[in-house]
Amino acid sequence: MRKDAAVTNDHPSRSRDSESAAGSGPRHRAAPDEELMRALYREHAGPLLAYVLRLVAGDRHRAEDVVQETLLRAWKNVDQLNRATGSIRPWLVTVARRIVIDSHRSRLARPKEVDATPLEVMPAEDEIDKALWLMTITDALDDLTDAHREVLVATYLKGRTVNEAATALGIPAGTVRSRIFYALRSLKLALEERGVTA
Amino acid sequence: MTSHGQDQHVDVGAYVLGVLDDSDAVVFEEHLNSCARCSQEFDSLVGLGSILSEFSASAPTAETLTARPSQGMLDRLVDEVAVKRRTQRQRRLYLVAAAAALIVGGPLAVGTLSASDVHGGSAELAEFHKSPAKFFFDTMKENGTSGTDPQTKVQATVKTEPKDWGTHVVMQIGNVRGPFKCDLIAVSKNGEKQTVTTWTVGKWGYGIKKPTDPRDNKQPLYMHGGAAMSPQDIDHFEVNTLDGKHLVSVKA
Ligand SMILES: [Zn+2]
Numbered sequence: 001m002r003k004d005a006a007v008t009n010d011h012p013s014r015s016r017d018s019e020s021a022a023g024s025g026p027r028h029r030a031a032p033d034e035e036l037m038r039a040l041y042r043e044h045a046g047p048l049l050a051y052v053l054r055l056v057a058g059d060r061h062r063a064e065d066v067v068q069e070t071l072l073r074a075w076k077n078v079d080q081l082n083r084a085t086g087s088i089r090p091w092l093v094t095v096a097r098r099i100v101i102d103s104h105r106s107r108l109a110r111p112k113e114v115d116a117t118p119l120e121v122m123p124a125e126d127e128i129d130k131a132l133w134l135m136t137i138t139d140a141l142d143d144l145t146d147a148h149r150e151v152l153v154a155t156y157l158k159g160r161t162v163n164e165a166a167t168a169l170g171i172p173a174g175t176v177r178s179r180i181f182y183a184l185r186s187l188k189l190a191l192e193e194r195g196v197t198a
Numbered sequence: 199m200t201s202h203g204q205d206q207h208v209d210v211g212a213y214v215l216g217v218l219d220d221s222d223a224v225v226f227e228e229h230l231n232s233c234a235r236c237s238q239e240f241d242s243l244v245g246l247g248s249i250l251s252e253f254s255a256s257a258p259t260a261e262t263l264t265a266r267p268s269q270g271m272l273d274r275l276v277d278e279v280a281v282k283r284r285t286q287r288q289r290r291l292y293l294v295a296a297a298a299a300l301i302v303g304g305p306l307a308v309g310t311l312s313a314s315d316v317h318g319g320s321a322e323l324a325e326f327h328k329s330p331a332k333f334f335f336d337t338m339k340e341n342g343t344s345g346t347d348p349q350t351k352v353q354a355t356v357k358t359e360p361k362d363w364g365t366h367v368v369m370q371i372g373n374v375r376g377p378f379k380c381d382l383i384a385v386s387k388n389g390e391k392q393t394v395t396t397w398t399v400g401k402w403g404y405g406i407k408k409p410t411d412p413r414d415n416k417q418p419l420y421m422h423g424g425a426a427m428s429p430q431d432i433d434h435f436e437v438n439t440l441d442g443k444h445l446v447s448v449k450a
Contacts, residue, residue, distance in 0.1 A: 045267040058259035181211030198245035
């Protein structure tokens with residue numbers, strides 16, 4: 001979690017939050033509960049959204065609702081979470097998953113028994129590990145500058161070649177190539193800092 | 199766009215990801231065969247390809263890869279917190295009033311609860327809500343009396359205050375490890391015994407002096423209750439397990 005604070009610097013919308021959380025808005029300073037909520041959002045909302053989107057087939061609206069509800073529950077249970085050792089992410093993953101399952105059931109408006117699938121049980125350990133891995137990769141990608149992240153998305157993640165991406169982005173192909181190189185170097189560092197070896 | 203002299207070294211990144219256009223890839227492979235620096239770089243970056251591949255394969259939509267929580271979400275969360283905090287404060291206030299009325303016969307009798315606490319949701323109020331017994335223990339003026347049992351090593355400190363109905367007794371107990379149930383008994387000078395309160399001690403105990411397990415509880419326990427005798431009639435207090443084992447005595 002120590003690294004997550006640095007994540008804010010690269011992303012414009014998150015940078016705004018970190019400024020206000022740091023005290024530029026006096027009303028925030030006066031409300032520790034709100035500070036806590038902002039910190040939870042800053043450190044976990046992005047990675048959690050990445051995970052939840054994968055649970056809800058990319059339904060953006062629904063994923064946001066789930067993340068919001070999960071963070072609210074985390075805030076309400078913060079006493080309990082503080083006492084637990086280590087990251088709160090396994091807790092967040094478990095709760096988010098629970099909310100997805102429950103909302104799925106209520107959307108289907110069916111009695112519980114009918115919809116009782118194997119999803120009912122607690123997530124298997126490897127599923128949590130997989131979710132945590134996903135969130136870590138998201139953290140690391142967030143560490144990149146916008147320009148670096150952009151070329152990785154525009155080429156590899158969208159399945160385009162360098163020249164296609166250069167046209168799409170309106171920048172020279174040579175720039176795309178060198179940015180990819182430096183983006184990968186930064187990504188490798190960002191992953192290593194989080195204990196992921198590539 | 200294929201000749202770029204020494205800049206060619208950076209192409210190893212795009213090559214690792216397999217996003218170089220075909221003709222550029224052919225040219226780069228030739229360079230790679232004769233460039234030690236790029237071979238090394240290739241080895242160091244190639245693992246990222248599989249990480250990114252797994253990452254993107256798990257995304258149901260392209261948008262998933264870059265999705266960020268909206269600013270609106272943060273605003274809604276902060277609003278919710280503000281609302282919840284207000285209602286919680288009201289709930290706390292209820293509990294404080296209820297507890298105070300039960301224990302000491304009326305909210306005003308708790309001297310430390312002022313009107314400003316009631317409206318401001320002070321830290322004191324939160325402390326009180328968390329553990330009324332500890333709150334009383336910490337705020338009672340007298341020092342209380344303590345005792346440590348030579349055999350069980352259990353420690354207890356008792357503070358009392360006179361009430362119209364008898365004696366309000368607050369106790370801090372530590373270095374006690376269960377599991378068992380126990381009670382605090384007030385023993386009068388003529389031998390009469392009255393139970394002040396009853397509670398459970400778990401296996402991780404309370405106020406453990408020398409923890410041997412991370413789960414051992416180092417915090418002491420605070421309990422309180424009442425006895426229908428005046429403070430000067432009380433000779434001592436005893437803590438016993440409900441199955442009769444004596445844990446500690448404290449002079450009144
Ligand atoms: Zn080279």
